[in-house]
Amino acid sequence: MHEPLSRRAFLGATGAAVAGSALARPSAAVAAPAVHIPPPARPVAISSNNSLRPVTRAVELMLQGADTLDAAVEGVKIQELDPADDSVGYGGLPNEAGVVQLDASCMHGPSKRAGAVGALEGIKTPSEVAKLVLRYTNHILLVGEGAKRFALSYGFKEEDLLTPESRQKWLAWRANRGREDDWLDVPQGEAMVARPTGTINLNAVNAKGEISSVTTTSGLAWKIPGRVGDSPIVGAGQYCDNTVGAAGSTGRGESNIMVCGGFLTVEHMRRGMSPTDACLETLRRVVAMTPPRLLDGQGRPTFGLTFYAVNRNGEYGAASIFPGRYAVHDGREAAAKDCAHLYERR
Numbered sequence: 001m002h003e004p005l006s007r008r009a010f011l012g013a014t015g016a017a018v019a020g021s022a023l024a025r026p027s028a029a030v031a032a033p034a035v036h037i038p039p040p041a042r043p044v045a046i047s048s049n050n051s052l053r054p055v056t057r058a059v060e061l062m063l064q065g066a067d068t069l070d071a072a073v074e075g076v077k078i079q080e081l082d083p084a085d086d087s088v089g090y091g092g093l094p095n096e097a098g099v100v101q102l103d104a105s106c107m108h109g110p111s112k113r114a115g116a117v118g119a120l121e122g123i124k125t126p127s128e129v130a131k132l133v134l135r136y137t138n139h140i141l142l143v144g145e146g147a148k149r150f151a152l153s154y155g156f157k158e159e160d161l162l163t164p165e166s167r168q169k170w171l172a173w174r175a176n177r178g179r180e181d182d183w184l185d186v187p188q189g190e191a192m193v194a195r196p197t198g199t200i201n202l203n204a205v206n207a208k209g210e211i212s213s214v215t216t217t218s219g220l221a222w223k224i225p226g227r228v229g230d231s232p233i234v235g236a237g238q239y240c241d242n243t244v245g246a247a248g249s250t251g252r253g254e255s256n257i258m259v260c261g262g263f264l265t266v267e268h269m270r271r272g273m274s275p276t277d278a279c280l281e282t283l284r285r286v287v288a289m290t291p292p293r294l295l296d297g298q299g300r301p302t303f304g305l306t307f308y309a310v311n312r313n314g315e316y317g318a319a320s321i322f323p324g325r326y327a328v329h330d331g332r333e334a335a336a337k338d339c340a341h342l343y344e345r346r
Contacts, residue, residue: 038209038313039205039206039207039208039209039312039313039314040205040206040207040209040313040314040331041207041314041331042063042207042314042330042331042332043058043059043062043063043071043204043205043206043207043329043331044059044204044205044310044314044316044328044329044330044331045058045059045062045071045072045075045202045203045204045205045310045328045329046202046203046308046309046310046316046317046318046326046327046328046329047075047076047200047201047202047203047308047326047327047328048199048200048201048202048250048306048308048326048327049324049325049326049327049336050079050085050087050198050200050327051075051076051079051200051202051327052327052334052335052336053075053078053079054075054076054078054079054200054202054327055075055202055327055328055329055334056075056329056334057071057074057075057078058071058072058074058075058202058204058329059071059204059329059331059334061074061075062204062206062207063331067108067210067212068108068109068110068204068205068206068210068211068212069106069107069108069131069134069212069214070131071204071206071212072106072202072203072204072212072213072214073106073127073128073131073214075202075204076088076127076200076202076214076216077089077125077127077128079200079216080124080125080126080127080216081124081125083163083165084165085198086163086165086166086169086198086218087198087199087200087217087218088102088198088199088200088216088217088218089102089124089125089126089161089216089218090124090159090161090163091161091162091163091165091166092161092166092198092217092218092219093166093169093170093198093218093221093222094162094166094167094170094218094221094222095219095222095223095224095225095227096174096222096223096224096225097225098162098167098170098174099121099162099225100121100161100162100166100218101119101120101121101218101219101223101225101226101227102117102119102120102121102123102126102161102216102217102218102219103116103117103118103119103120103126103216103217103218103219103228103229103231103232103237104116104117104120104126104127104129104130104214104215104216104217104231104232105117105130105141105214105215105231105232105233105234105237105238106127106130106131106134106212106213106214106215106238107134107212107213107214107234107238107239107240107246108134108212108240109210109211109212109240109241109242109246110210110242112242113134113135114134114140114234115130115131115132115133115134115135115137115139115140115141116130116133116140116141116142116232116233116234117129117130117133117141117142117143117147117150117151117232118141118142118143118144118147118228118232119143119144119147119226119227119228120143120144120147120148120151121144121148121161122148122158122159122160122161123148123151123156123158123159124159124161125156126216127214127216128156129142129147129150129151129154129156130214130216130232131214132150132151132154133150140234141232141234143228143232144226169221170221170222173221173222198217198218198221198250199215199216199217199229199231199237199249199250199251199253200215200216200217200250201213201214201215201237201238201248201249201250201308202214202215202248203238203240203245203246203247203248203308203309203310203316204246204310205245205246205310205311205312205314209242209312209313210242211240211241211242211245211246211310211312212240212246213238213239213240213246213247213248213262214238214248215230215231215232215237215238215248215249216231217229217231217237217250219231219253220252220253229252229253229254229256229257230249230253230254230256230257230261230262231253233257234262235260235262235263236249236253236256236257236260236261236262236263237249237253237256237262238262239262239263239265239266240266241266241270242312243312244266244269244270244311244312245266245269245275245309245310245311245312246266246309246310247261247262247265247266247269247275247278247279247282247307247308247309247310248262248307248308249261249262249305249306249307249308250305250306250308251303251304251305251306251320251321252303252304252305255286255289255290255294255301255303255305256286256305258286258289259282259285259286259289261282261285261286261305261307264282264285265278265279265281265282265307265309266278266309268281268282269309269311274311274315274317275309275310275311275315275316275317275318276309276317276318276319276340277317278307278309278317279307279308279309279317279318279319279340280319280340280342282307282319283305283307283319283320283321283342284342286301286305286321287299287300287301287321287342300321300342300343301321303321304320304321304322304324305320305321306318306319306320306321306324306326306339307319307320308326314330314331316328316330317340318337318339318340319339319340319341319342320339320340320341320342321341321342321343322341322342322343322344322345323338323339323341323344323345324338324339324341325337325338325339326339
């Protein structure tokens, strides 16, 4: 039989065991369980409806190992250099003085850096200039003449961005501004030019879960010279957080600036919303912040606005105020898809 264990011996042995177990544990407290979100199996790029070629190019470059920001910028440059696309870059529709002024911004998720240019004249690819601001300066936003001088210092060539087609559209608008001005009216029956907006936002994530975003535009057609919309505003025209995702917009920039839509959409995804639901929730905020003069009799905005988003594991989505389309490449193929939307067409 075992010897009976005295109370003193029992407490001593127990204390030693407790002390030993304490020494075996790590000195730092164990962190709470975390949800692991795996990166996508293949790259994904989402963009506006005029960007099937850009998303295809972006994914192609990411599959070759290119950085997500380089891939996104190379994608949107296709449209910036295309004179047939009057929403961005070369051939973009001018301001009311007939001068093309371009805006762009970008963010690089892995390095947590951003760059942007506003009211840039004479340079075809503002997205490239924004990337140079990001990489080689301690600033984020350069504008106007300073932005142009910066671009020229890196070897960009100053060129006339107004194409004959864009100029004709501007002339037709100018001729019908008002009865009291000095311009002749467009002949009866000749089609008038609407006041369009046009932008490209492209968000990309690679198979490592690294994210970047870029937005580029020629802005609102016939705008007051010097007007800058949401596109070069980090947190509005686009926003990227490498731990969550990226989002950006096209449409009426002033309404997006009022809600910091790019940032807000990423924050919705941070809270667990899908990209599509996050875009819709931001649009609801836009409607709530819209002044009565910009609402119709049913309380719907009289303008258009679309958000695009992708999260870290490659889920993507887009939503607009009224029905619209967007372009996406899911790593397998590029396709145009329908946006979720708040209201049906009037």
